Amino acid sequence: MAAHRRSRPATLWLQILLVGGLACVLIVLVQTWRLQRSNQVVIERALRDYSNFAAWSYGQHLTSTLRESVDELLGAVNHGEGLHTNPSIPDAKDMGHFIPMDTRCNCHRPQKGPMPLRYFAFTLGADTLGLGVNLAGPSVAGWLADPADARSIRVPAFDVPPGEVRWLNELLGNVVRGPATNWGYHVIIERRDDQVRFLAARSMPTTWGDTVVYAFEYPPASLDSIFSSVLSASDLLPASVVSGHANDEVLDVEVGDAAGMALFRTAAAGRFDLFGATDLPASYADLKIRAQLRPEMAEAILIGGVPASRLPILLVILVLAIGLTAVAAVQLRREVRFAAERAGFVANVSHELRTPLSQIRLVLDTLRLGRGEDPATRAQALQVADREALRLQHLVEGVLRFTRGGGHDDAPRVDSDVTTDVRTVVDEFAPLAAPHGMTVTVHGEPVRARLKRGSLRQVLLNLLDNAMKYGGDGTAVDITVAALPGGGVRLRVDDNGPGVPASERDRIWRSFERGGIARDRAAGGSGIGLTIVREIATDHGGRAWVEAAPAGGARFVVELPDRTGP
Numbered sequence: 359m360a361a362h363r364r365s366r367p368a369t370l371w372l373q374i375l376l377v378g379g380l381a382c383v384l385i386v387l388v389q390t391w392r393l394q395r396s397n398q399v400v401i402e403r404a405l406r407d408y409s410n411f412a413a414w415s416y417g418q419h420l421t422s423t424l425r426e427s428v429d430e431l432l433g434a435v436n437h438g439e440g441l442h443t444n445p446s447i448p449d450a451k452d453m454g455h456f457i458p459m460d461t462r463c464n465c466h467r468p469q470k471g472p473m474p475l476r477y478f479a480f481t482l483g484a485d486t487l488g489l490g491v492n493l494a495g496p497s498v499a500g501w502l503a504d505p506a507d508a509r510s511i512r513v514p515a516f517d518v519p520p521g522e523v524r525w526l527n528e529l530l531g532n533v534v535r536g537p538a539t540n541w542g543y544h545v546i547i548e549r550r551d552d553q554v555r556f557l558a559a560r561s562m563p564t565t566w567g568d569t570v571v572y573a574f575e576y577p578p579a580s581l582d583s584i585f586s587s588v589l590s591a592s593d594l595l596p597a598s599v600v601s602g603h604a605n606d607e608v609l610d611v612e613v614g615d616a617a618g619m620a621l622f623r624t625a626a627a628g629r630f631d632l633f634g635a636t637d638l639p640a641s642y643a644d645l646k647i648r649a650q651l652r653p654e655m656a657e658a659i660l661i662g663g664v665p666a667s668r669l670p671i672l673l674v675i676l677v678l679a680i681g682l683t684a685v686a687a688v689q690l691r692r693e694v695r696f697a698a699e700r701a702g703f704v705a706n707v708s709h710e711l712r713t714p715l716s717q718i719r720l721v722l723d724t725l726r727l728g729r730g731e732d733p734a735t736r737a738q739a740l741q742v743a744d745r746e747a748l749r750l751q752h753l754v755e756g757v758l759r760f761t762r763g764g765g766h767d768d769a770p771r772v773d774s775d776v777t778t779d780v781r782t783v784v785d786e787f788a789p790l791a792a793p794h795g796m797t798v799t800v801h802g803e804p805v806r807a808r809l810k811r812g813s814l815r816q817v818l819l820n821l822l823d824n825a826m827k828y829g830g831d832g833t834a835v836d837i838t839v840a841a842l843p844g845g846g847v848r849l850r851v852d853d854n855g856p857g858v859p860a861s862e863r864d865r866i867w868r869s870f871e872r873g874g875i876a877r878d879r880a881a882g883g884s885g886i887g888l889t890i891v892r893e894i895a896t897d898h899g900g901r902a903w904v905e906a907a908p909a910g911g912a913r914f915v916v917e918l919p920d921r922t923g924p
Contacts (some may be wrong), residue, residue, distance in 0.1 A: 372690055376683050383679040387672050401656045402632055410634030412595060412609055413649035417636040419588045424642060427471025427584070428543045428558040431457060435562045435572045436542055442564045450479035450488035453572065454503030465500025472580035473501060482531055482561070482569040487523045525550065530571050534561040539641035547615050547643040554578050554621065585613050585622040599655065608655050616644035715750070718743050744789060771808040771921070776847045777839045778804070783818045784837070791822070795832040798822065802839030807847045807920040813894045820887035821851045821914050829855030829911065845920035846900070853911040863904050867892045891916060
């Protein structure tokens, strides 16, 4: 115990060093995680900044595209801040004449944007609506304002349902009465009857007081056409960002109407987390734009690229460090415990050896000085010397077997009369049992078995020695010898001592372990007796255990199977 107490400060310091090393690894990991998080914040900030630029750039390109396409179709009635002076004003059906002419089809085709679906014209405040439609047949991919046969095709205003006329007059009238725009036109996107309507309008005041409203409507599919064309613009993003890719490969875009409902969304667009946003003016239908540079583009926009994450490797290192520290702590604890047990073992064995040696030395001194001249005294002295020599032999045999580390015993098996051998060992132990008033009784029929030489003797001497130490004076021990069904022998050693509690019946077989009763009684011994018993049983292919004896003490059972061969 003193050695164990002396080892505690060293153990504590070693444990502190192990924990300190683990703490250093943990600190490095935390700092690396913070650095990784800082890098992630830089990456997210860069992506968000570029996304804001992308949203702004897309909005600028979209307004430019809308301005050019609308001006191409309504530019003929755009007088800026001036008034229309000519008493003759264009009719809605004549507006198609102002679309650029394409000589390849001898028809009109826009150069800046999609083909319009229809034109509208009306005097502000009127309840009528002029309509201009494309009179080209399926074979002409352009606009024809004049029918091929004027007698067969007529497009009167009442072809538009009255409810549609009222809706258009009210919608377009409210728009042009609203705030003036810096470019003269109004882009209108409205939802009517679960359908998106895409229109553009321009007011034309006249010198005689009327205000004529001109408008056209695009097909709903033209929204995707315009938004996609803007996304494909070569100068939408810096070349260093695009890096040889198409814009839609590096950028996700969503365009929504004034209510925030999506009108266009790139095919691969996922969740918008680090996006930039911009809103177009009311004259551009209050369009709302969200753009997001894809995360994989961080490598292109950051100088030197994105630092490789070392966090997974460090996590593995931390796990290994924790594991190795735990293993080292367990091993350290075992080593310290083993050192303490070894010191206790040496002290116990030394004490056990010193006592019989002192007794033998005393007997020799008595005989040498001539104090045992009478036969009775001499016989008693020789009996004491024989008993103590037997105890020394028993101790030395146990220590020698234990120091072999429980390895396999290569001793050959010999056929023996087990019952007779048991009685011989009991007679041999009698000088040790007599001073304690211990009685040993052997029961059983003759049993023969092939056992390794000396094994039966060591098993019985250890079990009898335990019964003598822990049973107290006057202990009665019963040994029962029985044959195993498959060949071999079962030894059952019962005593009437205090027994072994159920909670300690596994622990007492370990080296240097003792039950609570043994500790309370401070019984001597090396602490390896039962360990040797179990090792011998295992080496024979058998087993050993302890249970409660009928008389209230302990019953130790050892099975030694009989195996043929060496």
